[in-house]
Amino acid sequence: MxxxxxxxxxxxxxxxxxxxxxxxxxxxxxxxxxxxxxxxxxxxxxxxxxxxxxxxxxxxxxxxxxxxxxxxxxxxxxxxMPGIGAILTGADRVREKHLLQRLDIANCPHRVIDNVEQLDGAVDELGDQLIVKASRDGYDGYGQWRLHKSDDLPDLKQQLLALDLRKVPLVVEKMLHFDREVSLVGVRNSKGHFRFYDLAENLHHQGQLHVSLAPAPGVTEALTQQAREIFKTLADELNYTGVLAVEFFQLGDRLLVNEIAPRVHNSGHWTMQSADTCQFENHLRAICDLPLGDTSIKTVCAMVNIIGYASFARDMLTIRGCHLHWYGKTVRDKRKMGHFNLVGQTYPELATSMLALADYVPESHFPHLANKARTLS
CATH class of the missing domain: 3.40.50.20 (Rossmann fold)
Incomplete structure (x- = not known):
């Protein structure tokens, strides 16, 4: 094929x-x-x-x-596959928000604005701690601005004046104090059959994913079911075929959708070592009308992105359960150069490998690695 x-x-x-x-x-x-x-x-x-x-x-x-x-x-x-409607929805935060509202799926309180002066009304409605996102072409922290207090509003307006908001509106979200970010990667075939991977816990730095830990620790069956029901609702509405990722904010026992990604996803890279069938193979199986693969977990895993950095030897491959995936790119700030998948049979075993890796790489480029490992020990 x-x-x-x-x-x-x-x-x-x-x-x-x-x-x-x-x-x-x-x-x-x-x-x-x-x-x-x-x-x-x-x-x-x-x-x-x-x-x-x-x-x-x-x-x-x-x-x-x-x-x-x-x-x-x-x-x-x-x-x-997926169809153009699903892809365009994932590419446009306004379309995405409209989809979530139409399906009555919980997401961040927000307003859509196409004029800088509408920020005043957003502050009145949502408060003065806001995240402002370009509706299109923003990812990995690009196309985002933060407001921490109302005194900074004039400066934020000045930054946004250069943008054509009629062409690319802004989504203004209330800044939530959530417990953590998690994501669900799953796959649906053309017959409407689903397979799901375990929820992953995601750690970001400057708006960019740095570490995914799977399965996410402390996940209840109720939380898993909540995530899967939301996923099913979205995928069925979009008549989706292939792998889909849904990112959530977790607030206690409640999940709010942050965004959807109509494709294989960075927070699913851990499946390459830790799942029976990885997300990439399952995407191909789905779009080629082959039987979906088993998504069960064989090991716990930490996926660690290598971002804007290449100046290290490969000696860390002596670490038990350490797998390097190198993309062969030239180095650029905030560019994903590759990733590590670290696997272990238990969280403490995984933590040992994470701490060992932290000895080889600079904390400035891997800010969550050691601290997260210590919480698992």
């Missing part, structure tokens, strides 16, 4: 590698040049985009910010 992925970064690369044992040929589209390339070495294939779409058995995306004109080409083929 042939699968075409729009986007040619590390997620397409990991889908390519997951497809090899299944005999699935995965190629990727560089969405900037429209060239069809090998997802691993980025070498272009001798085939045009239209021909690649025609020859593909299934088409998908590695990220939601694919130019809409390309998505429309793929949608017309009848092979795009």
């Amino acid at each position: 042939n699968v075409l992925i729009f986007g040619s970064g590390q997620l397409a690369r990991m889908m390519y590698l997951a497809g090899c044992p299944l005999g699935i040929e995965v190629s990727a589209v560089d969405v900037n040049t429209h060239k069809v390339v090998n997802p691993v070495n980025k070498e272009p294939y001798n085939i045009g985009l239209e021909e690649a779409i025609e020859q593909a058995d299934a088409i998908s995306v590695e990220f939601e910010h694919v130019p809409e004109a390309l998505l429309e080409k793929a949608e017309l083929s009848g092979k795009l």
Whole structure:
């Protein structure tokens, strides 16, 4: 079978590698040049985009910010999974908020604004501790601003004046004091069958994911069921096929949806070592109409992103249960260069490996690693 992925970064690369044992040929589209390339070495294939779409058995995306004109080409083929509606919803926070409201799914109190002066009304309604998010093209902490007190409102307005808010409105959210962030990665096939991975606990720094711990400690059966019901509601409404990630804020025994990602997701990378079938293989299984794989957990795992850093030896591979996934990119600030998956049979065993890894890498680039390990010991 042939699968075409729009986007040619590390997620397409990991889908390519997951497809090899299944005999699935995965190629990727560089969405900037429209060239069809090998997802691993980025070498272009001798085939045009239209021909690649025609020859593909299934088409998908590695990220939601694919130019809409390309998505429309793929949608017309009848092979795009998930469909264009799901992808565009994940790419636009306003559409996402409308979907959550229509389905009566709890999320952060918020207002959508398309004029800087509307910030005053948002403060009156939501308070003076706010997170302001660009509705499109913002990720990994980009396109976000914070208001901590009303005295700072004039400065925030000044920062936002340069933006075209008619073109890209802002979502203004109340800053919540939640217990933690968790995510649920699952998969749905075209027949409406589901498989779920365990909830993962996510630790962020400057708006960017740094560590995912799975299974998340202290999760009750009721919390798991709450997350799965929300996931099912969203996936069924979107007529979804493939892997979907739903990120939550946990407040006690209640979950609020932060955002959805219509694709394989960074907070699911731990499945590569710790689950019977990883998220990348399950996405391919779903869109190729193959039986969904077992999502049961074999070990506990910490996924640790390597961000904007490459100056280390590989000696940490002597650590028990340490697996390195390197993406082969040039270093850039806040760029995801790769990730570690650390596995253990118990949380204390995992904590030992996490602390050992912390001895090899600088705390400035891995700010949560040692502190989280100590909570598991």
